[in-house]
Amino acid sequence: MNIQKAVITIAGKGQRTLPLQTLIDRDGTEKSVLQILIEETLQAGIEEIGLIIRPGDEEAFTEVAGHHSGRLRFIEQKEPLGYGQAILCARSFVESEPFLHLVGDHIYISRTDMSCAQHLVQVAQAENCAVSAVQATRESYLPYFGVVGGSRVKGRQELYQIETILEKPTPTKAEQQLMIPGLRSGHYLCFFGMHVLTPAIMEILDELVANETAVWLSKALHYLAQKEKVLALEKRDWRYDLGAKYGLMNAQLALALNGSDRDLVLTQMIDLMAHRELGA
């Protein structure tokens, strides 16, 4: 499997301004969120990136993409018809190739030198199938994620064969359908916001979008898992939802604490607390 294309969705309500924000990356340089995401995909060997945007947003994103703008293909989602339909908009862009998909309102921080996307793409290439990055998450966060159920692939610590996927399940359903042996009690494998998808997903999305409103990717992936092998890769890295309360701040802190300015930032934080909170 050769993966050279990526699709990033940034057309969602409340989502489209987030990639325009500026953060200091791990290397200490100032970048837009979009740039950080593009670099994440480039490390994974991606050549071309399809950005799903709202009509009229192209200029702003081109500007913040900086020198990466040449790799971008802008795909407009004409109407806000949901997440699934947004991905479907990239059908002609991906053609019949597998592709990497990231959501535009998250950033990902790897514990190692290998980026999260790079790891995911490597696994997908090795297994020759669609793979979703997932993370063990406490059940109190179930209302925010797509959640997978399945069984561990024999002999593979971090890989799971996906059997079921539910979008934002209640804990009741999660317990009945999505419990995975070996996970801590009350924890489920929730989407990490990053997938390698095969072209078959577009056919499924096409059918779903034709019949339903507001189609989630989870549903399409669930059907994909019934048709072909779909794996989940358990990530122990970090992902940050920029749209959450203090999301940008948390992301910035995480980048700094995992980057070259770690000592500087820690010192500043301690200094702040000492002066502000302890009155020193």
Place this chain on the structure above:
Amino acid sequence: MSELIHIITATHPEQRDQSLDTFASKATLNTLLMECKALDDFRRQSNNLYERVRALFFLYAIHRFHIPTKEDCDENGSIPFQGYEHLLNRRFEEAINLFLEAQETSGANKSISSALASAYHSLGFQTLANQVRKSVRTVRGNQWMFRAGHPEDHPLRVRRELLTTQQELFPILQETTPVRMDLTHSGWSDIFFLGMDFPEGARVINVSIDLAVRGRKAAPKPPVEAYFRIIDEPVIRLASVDLGATAVIDTIEALFDFARDYLGLLKAAIIASGIVPPGMEGAVQPLHQLLEKLIGPGKGFELISKVNDIPKGSRLAVSTNLLACLITVCMRATGQAESLTGGLTEAERRLVAARAILGEWIAGSGGGWQDSGGVWPGMKMIHGEKAAEGDPEWGISRGRLLPSHHILERDEVSVQTREALQNSLVLVHGGMAQDVGPILEMVTEKYLLRSEKEWHGRQKAITLYDHVIQCLKEGEIQKLAQATHENFHGPIQTIIPWAGNRYTDLLIEQVQDQFGEDFWGFWMLGGMAGGGMGFIFAPHRKAEAQDTLQMIMSSTKRSLATAVPFAMEPVVYDFAINEKGTWGTMLAGSQALMPASYYKLTMPQLLRQNNRQLSKHRQAELDFFGNASRENPEFAGMTQTLFDALIPQSVKDERVQSQLQNLLDQYGFDPVQHEQIRTDLRSGRIGLSQNRLPVNTQIEDVPLADLLDATQPLPAAYRQAGIEALQAGKVAVVSLAGGAGSRWTKGAGVVKALNPFVKINGRHRSFVELHLAKSKKINQLYDADLPHIFTTSYLTHEPIYQKIEQEAQFNYPGTLILSQGQSVGLRLIPMSRDLRFAWEEQPQQRLDEQAQKMQDSVHKALIGWAQGAGEGSDYTDNLPNQCLHPVGHWYEVPNLLLNGSLADLLDKRPSLTTLMVHNIDTVGANVDPAILGAHLQSGAGMTTEVITRELEDRGGGLARVNGRVQLIEGLALPYEEIEFKLSYYNSSTTWVDIDQFLALFGLDRALLNDKTKVETAVRQLAARMPTYITLKDVKKRWGNGQEDIFPVTQFEKLWGDMTALPELNCRFIVVPRQRGQQIKEVAQLDGWLRDGSGDYLASLCAF
């Protein structure tokens, strides 16, 4: 290897199903003790639920029914008080260890065996309850609710559709649910443990039905409804429109307080549905924090329940299905069911059933596993399921907690058959108040012991189930009726004789007489007969049968009303099979109104508020309600209803008050004494703690040497002397029948003496009938002519008189006298001090975890009631008879002097010298000539019969008090543990020498006719007798078969204290237990029957 362990562990049914009784009745005492040792070791090390529980019940039965019958078992031993304390605190293992140590030290004896039996029995049921609880918690879909402990962690969200207003109104989610009836009654096989241990035998046919009370509503509809709506306040509003109760919940703590009001079921539903998950019990965070997470800032919700005219105790699982209905609506609202409207999927129905079990446990109640069957549509077979690998029950029990449901489709049971069933079956509620809890315990116990008769009964019930299925498939309703009839008269009453009763027998007899061959059969619903029942008729006579049954039930109820506790007037139902199961509907826009009865409950308060203070949603609702009141037939008459509710009712029910005053005047109420008691009670001079003797009172046990032992054969001379006295007309019997029997009926206010409690010689018989039958037999055996006196009171006189007239003295050929009571007291609202003393300072039986929480909550509410209603005030808020109380049985014998009964009798029978005075409860007492002879030969003024103490014998005993041997009341003991040092317990039977008794009053036979002297003498002696303050339960009935129980204060003087009078020459005689045991509670009956006491009683009677 132990033979009994072999039976328990055998895999082959033939060995496994062997009866304990067969083995134990032949075994020697030594063999039994060795088996007990082995069983006790075995149950401690086994991990298998079934093995542990069956071993525990074997141990219980050996100690309760077999060891005491062995000749070499000692009569008497002591029960360590510490062990008893452990029992009260549910530390059963510790109690067993202590009792076993005591047995090791003193050898096997009846006392310690009674304690061990009780401890093993309790541990057996506790083990079962623990397992059911554990299984419910481990059901997939329920586990998370026990982990979610902080509102911030709440993983549920209310569905957005419910937050979208239309015309300023939030939509309402409505759920309607049928109830269920059980067509087969397979020997109570829906008890959880039976399903978990014997899944093959746990099978029922369960039908979802709609109901209407005949004559009230036009057409049957789903009997239970629930409504869920978002509100714009961060609170939970609850209302039960049929119970007329509302509450606003604004803390998590208040939601877990179940007994504070009548809304416990709604609270349990909110908890069991996960909206406020059980893991949050005790959380201190504000409720609005949780609601914000669940719904959004500033929002809350409203949950309403409605039961359509179906009375409590219908045996149709109304409360379980209401709980399931409430849980369903809450689950739909929070996305735990796929669809907001329509039916549920099978997986969702199963989850609702599991949650209903959880909810019942949380609220401290319980039901069977088929009870939430109304959630499923139509007819279904519900079967126990074998546990498989991966189930939480795997390796623990043979079966799963939850059964499987197979819906019978129309190709299995045709539409015609369904119609035929509806055209033949008359469903009724007989009106009897019932507590089926003890019956379910008995069933479990008998199943585990595999008692031969009962086990065969169960096998027969299983074959009848197959037969009923066959009849349904073939459309043979008449044959089906024969099967249910046979089931009731065969297996059901073989397994549990108490499932039937006199009332039901009379109904069946009358229906049979009137309808002959057109009456196809009787069908018992649920736990026991008398409440919900079915009668199946030829279809052309169904309508007539409905009318006739109403008349038969009403007239039979009237004839038994004073003897049997009825909760309500009997009703006949119209019913229809519900083919949809539970069903959800969204009411939006102008349709988003609650049921009319909701507005009757809530509108008066809303109308009193300033319109501007109401939210825009409430204002819109008022507008729509106004329109509906004018246009919607369901809301017809609402204006007048609201007007009445807004105008305070100033006229009190003067009729009730005047009835009470009449009764007080009629029965010799002493207002001066009453006022004195009230003053003393309020000032703290008298009260529960003041009943006790001073702590320095010397109280010692009385050795056997100081007593006459009638458990061994008495000298023939005594018997001869007794026979001669009988033949010479020297003896009369006095049965004390003035009491209210509070423990028997839990304060229902019926006459215990007339309660037909046991079937002997083919019919149910009452205490009065049995006591007369014993006297009749004595007359026959010894050619005697015993006068038999029943003492009565304000409560019992008229009913006993009527019954004796009606039944022609129950064929008693001799003299029968009613000695009418001359004294009555007026109950008082208790002092909170006394309630606290009773519940907090005196040893109390702790209950299972949730039941205990429920009880604590009830106690808190009752203390609040006493304080609010006025401590020490007259208790008048009930039926007049329920406000009065008998003033203790001491007065019942002096009343013979006061009302002239004794003078008349002595006039007619001057040879009379002796009275055998006994309590109505002491069913084994008769005029035994040997004991009579012993009394006469001793020359005693009074001889009292005592029995060796067993664990259940609470309330004092025989003691040497400051040097004098006398009876001491439990109320008077300075410490609880003293009781456990007393070897003998009062049987409440005394032999009284009339002349010595009169001398005690300063009277003689001649002076008995001097009324003034008699009155003075009785008053003087009464003043010397201690007065005890007691708390008694009294029932208050209201609504549709609802009952509340209140503790009330009353005072008593007790007959046993006569033995403390120094001038009375008292003797004491130990008698066998079967003679001296008192039957105080219905729950005692099964053991009493099984240990041979029932047969013993039958052998004493001639009818």
